[in-house]
Amino acid sequence: MYSSLSSIVHGYSATTLGISVIFCGLLMYAIGKMFGFGARNEFDVEGRTVVITGGSEGMGKAAACQLAAKGANVVIVARTVQKLQDALQDIKRSAANLNRQKFHFISADLTNAAxxxxxxxxxxxxxxxxxxxxxxxxxxxxxxGFFAETPIDTLRSQMDTVYWTAANTAHAALRKWLVPVGSDSQVPLPRRHLIFTCSTLAFYPIAGYGPYSPAKAAIRALSDTLSQEIEMYNGSRQSKTGSAATAADVKIHTVFPMGILSPGFDKEEQLKPNLTKQLEAADKPQTPTEVAKISIAALERGEYLITTMFVGHIMRGSALGGSPRNSLILDTLTSWLSSLAFLQVIPDLRKQAWNWGVKYGLPSSSSK
Structure with missing residues (x-):
């Protein structure tokens, strides 16, 4: 995605500044990966129970298989029973120990809070x-699709199926996790994890994703909000008043993939405007297995905002704002470098959209 940014990464433009930015970014990223995090596993799932929504295919299924291989008990959730049944068989085949692990599926419409x-x-x-x-x-x-060309019902449906499925699930999980227990019955429990799946479009949207990127941006805003609120509950467990507190600490994470090769991606390509395809021509979609593997490794390092490829790291750096940092030094340096890179990217994307209009006219006359 973002052909301009990808082109800069590979030497786009003759400016020395752009090239220097990328080489410095690569160096800082490599150093951060080597020295930015300790060896402790912050996401040990062996013997623990994991719920994955959207787990019947794509990234959700790939994550379920990999977590099963690490010893987790897995529950996958989606609407279609047959897809869930088929996926569960693959997940079981990935299990570390079928005699110790359990697997289950639940068919549910997650746009419904109940x-x-x-x-x-x-x-x-x-x-x-x-x-x-x-x-x-x-x-x-x-x-x-282009925002003005998209029916309002579709815009609402995107918010329901992207944002509200995540928000409803998070609300139900937190309501269960944050039930207070008396100080005399508190038993130390391992930290729990709530993970959102977002998109790099939440960092910098691109023309043609008007129905989708606002919903992903809403997930990021929810994640940032919860990352603050949850500390109040976590802090209650250290309270000296002897009052009730939650049973376990909770940590929030959000994953920001780019393109993911999946049945959903194939359908997306059929609907995507041609301008959008041009703007993201240099994007090289990853397989669900790749995205899941990179994401789980980042969870094990304890990261909060997780990106899955170098271009995504640069985009994250350009849009950190008030989000918690994975690494104070590395993210600060990446943010400075990304800001310089986007001095070229942002005008170029706008210029490409303008030139498209000059060449093809309105969307209805250019077949998207």
Whole structure:
């Protein structure tokens, strides 16, 4: 995605500044990967129960298989029962130890808040009365198009299937996790994890994703908000007043992939405006397996905002704003370098859109 930025990464433009920015960024990123994080696994899932929405295909299924290989008990959620049944067989085949691990699927419409509450309650009952340890929100699909050319019903549907599936699931999970327990009955429990799946479009949108990118931006805003709010609950467990507190700490994470090769991606390509395809011509979509592997490794390092390729790292750096940093020094340096890179990228994207209009006219006369 973002052919301008990708082109800069590979030597786009003759300016020494652009090239220097990228080489410095690469160096800083490599150093950060080598020295920015400790060896401790911050996301140990062995013997723990993980719920993955959108787990019947794509990134959700790939993450489920990889977490099963690490010893997790896995519950996948989607609407279509047959897809869930087929996916569960693949997940079981990936398991580290079938004799110790458990697997389950739940069919649910996550745009309905009551269904999300049912999902968490059913998982808790299946899990011997204990709520899930990890909830990973992967549900949703992209319906691209120019904003003014897209019916209002489609715009609302995108918000429902992208933002509200995640928000409803997060609300149900947190309501279960944050039930206070008395100080005399508090038993130390491992940290729980709530993971959102977003998109680099939340950092910098691109023409043709008007129905989709606002919903992803809303997920990022929710994640940033929860990353602050959750500390109040986490802090309650250290309170000296002896009052009730939550049973376990909770950590929030958000993953920001770029293109992911999947059945959903194939459908997206059929709807995508030609201008959008031109603007992201240099984007090289990753496989679901690649995205899941990179994301899980970042979770194990304890990262908060997780990107899955170098261009994504640069985009994240350009839009950190008030979000918590994965690495104070590395993210600060990346932010400075990204700001310089985007001095070229932003005008170029706008110019390409203007030139498209000059050449082809309105969307209706240019076949998207």
């Amino acid at each position: 269904e999300c509450e049912r999902l968490i309650q059913e998982t808790t009952e299946w899990n011997d009365g204990q709520p899930p340890d990890v909830v990973w929100c992967c549900a949703g699909f992209c319906n691209p």
